[in-house]
Amino acid sequence: MSDNKASFVSISLVLLIYIIMNADQIAKVLDKSNADSPFAVIFSYGFIWSILTGISASFYFLVVAFMKKLSPKKIELATRRETLIPVTEIQSKDPNFQPDLFLKNVGKLAEKLNYAWTQNKMGMVRNLVSAGIHNRFNIQLKLMDMQGIQNLMQDWFLDSVTFAAVESDEVYQTTHVEIHAWARDVNVNKNLPESQKLELLQSTPQTDYYEIWSFVRKIGAITKKEGGLLSGNCPNCGASIEGLGELNQCKHCKSIINSGDYDWVLAEITQKIEWSAQSHGSDILKEAREKNPSVNRQVIEDRASYLFWRWIEARSLGKKEVLKRDASENFLKQFSSKKEFIENPAVGSVDLVNISENNGKFFVSVKILWSAAFQKDAEPLHRRNLFTLSLPINVERKGGLSSNSCESCGAPLPESDALNCEYCGAEVPTQVNDWILEGISKAN
Numbered sequence: 001m002s003d004n005k006a007s008f009v010s011i012s013l014v015l016l017i018y019i020i021m022n023a024d025q026i027a028k029v030l031d032k033s034n035a036d037s038p039f040a041v042i043f044s045y046g047f048i049w050s051i052l053t054g055i056s057a058s059f060y061f062l063v064v065a066f067m068k069k070l071s072p073k074k075i076e077l078a079t080r081r082e083t084l085i086p087v088t089e090i091q092s093k094d095p096n097f098q099p100d101l102f103l104k105n106v107g108k109l110a111e112k113l114n115y116a117w118t119q120n121k122m123g124m125v126r127n128l129v130s131a132g133i134h135n136r137f138n139i140q141l142k143l144m145d146m147q148g149i150q151n152l153m154q155d156w157f158l159d160s161v162t163f164a165a166v167e168s169d170e171v172y173q174t175t176h177v178e179i180h181a182w183a184r185d186v187n188v189n190k191n192l193p194e195s196q197k198l199e200l201l202q203s204t205p206q207t208d209y210y211e212i213w214s215f216v217r218k219i220g221a222i223t224k225k226e227g228g229l230l231s232g233n234c235p236n237c238g239a240s241i242e243g244l245g246e247l248n249q250c251k252h253c254k255s256i257i258n259s260g261d262y263d264w265v266l267a268e269i270t271q272k273i274e275w276s277a278q279s280h281g282s283d284i285l286k287e288a289r290e291k292n293p294s295v296n297r298q299v300i301e302d303r304a305s306y307l308f309w310r311w312i313e314a315r316s317l318g319k320k321e322v323l324k325r326d327a328s329e330n331f332l333k334q335f336s337s338k339k340e341f342i343e344n345p346a347v348g349s350v351d352l353v354n355i356s357e358n359n360g361k362f363f364v365s366v367k368i369l370w371s372a373a374f375q376k377d378a379e380p381l382h383r384r385n386l387f388t389l390s391l392p393i394n395v396e397r398k399g400g401l402s403s404n405s406c407e408s409c410g411a412p413l414p415e416s417d418a419l420n421c422e423y424c425g426a427e428v429p430t431q432v433n434d435w436i437l438e439g440i441s442k443a444n
Contacts (some may be wrong), residue, residue: 004255021274039343048278050159052226071084087175096222102175107161109160109230110213110229112128117153127257128230128266130216130265132309133266133305133311134348136347139309140344140345144187147359148191152184154201156181156183157182159182160178160179161178164177169285171218171289171355172297173216175217177212178211184205185204208374211269211273211328212272214268216266217260217264221262228262229241230264234250234257235263260298268350273348274349275349284352285355291393294397295362300364301366304435305368307326307329308350312345314335315342316342318383323335324430325436329435330438331437331438331439343375345372360394363389366386367386368385368387371383385440385443386442387437389436390435390436395433
């Protein structure tokens with residue numbers, strides 16, 4: 001029996017017991033002429049019980065409907081922004097940093113990112129997030145479309161936005177923010193009539209989720225008083241960046257907007273259950289950074305995230321060409337072009353675990369925890385993989401967190417084998433001057 005039905009029966013039984021225990025008082029209001037007739041008395045009691053039960057039932061279902069209307073959307077009017085950890089480390093280097101304003105802007109970004117996802121228009125937020133984040137969502141949407149799936153969301157809102165941790169190394173500062181949000185969220189067949197999609201969406205319960213969003217910025221960057229990247233302005237010169245679309249270079253100062261050199265950039269989204277604040281990558285990179293200042297944990301993890309999603313795309317399409325610019329010849333030779341079914345891939349965490357040197361190159365190992373279903377409507381299986389990336393020791397990569405971008409205009413590199421940028425016409429290398437994919441193996 002459902003909880004609603006059980007509650008209704010319980011209320012009815014309580015009312016019936018009340019009527020029986022107060023029969024004398026109730027009888028006084030009955031017609032005395034009918035008191036000698038047992039059928040009249042039974043009918044009168046039954047009539048009164050029916051009326052009271054009907055009133056109680058109406059009141060009960062009215063309360064249930066009212067509470068359903070309020071919960072959990074009643075929280076929507078007061079998103080909590082809390083500073084539960086000291087942010088003095090940030091403020092000591094950046095006196096303009098305002099914690100509450102930063103969290104407010106994170107909330108605005110969350111709203112923009114959610115809207116861009118539901119509208120399948122990730123170009124709207126390309127300037128505000130790293131290359132890894134941008135490509136993650138783009139490829140997820142592409143795979144869902146290939147499989148005839150559409151994600152629907154409704155009644156989305158933030159419950160709280162909270163500082164979780166702050167980390168620093170010699171190059172970047174990272175601010176981790178906990179996001180707690182609610183939404184109705186369901187995947188449907190994209191070919192269903194709109195009325196059926198809406199019905200499925202509205203019948204889906206509104207549930208909550210927790211994520212850790214990691215924002216990265218170079219040491220020495222100062223918050224602009226007039227507002228920076230999260231406020232819709234160039235983080236370097238302060239000019240408006242509205243309307244740039246897929247372009248990623250300020251029209252005024254020509255700086256790459258989402259590099260992390262000037263302002264906070266969303267560089268990683270981790271499931272809270274998989275996340276822990278740790279700086280294990282800083283110490284192991286110290287010696288490598290002395291030889292190449294561009295070697296950095298946040299950049300490597302963002303690059304590995306981007307390569308992971310490219311790998312998933314290549315497997316789903318059965319096309320190694322997807323990885324041609326970003327992988328070594330040896331990796332491409334071993335890559336199977338067999339098309340695979342991969343449904344609902346999701347990343348739990350991306351962590352740098354090791355670095356070494358060999359034949360004039362750095363080699364890093366990045367552990368990626370992820371899950372996906374490999375048959376239609378099957379349960380997701382959890383996977384642990386080590387991604388091995390390489391970079392020549394004497395190559396200083398440019399662009400910070402804006403990898404996979406044209407060095408001339410900051411636009412996305414062509415997905416085909418084209419040798420020129422689709423936006424500015426500049427020559428595009430056949431292999432990027434960046435960390436490239438050397439191998440993938442199972443991790444412990």
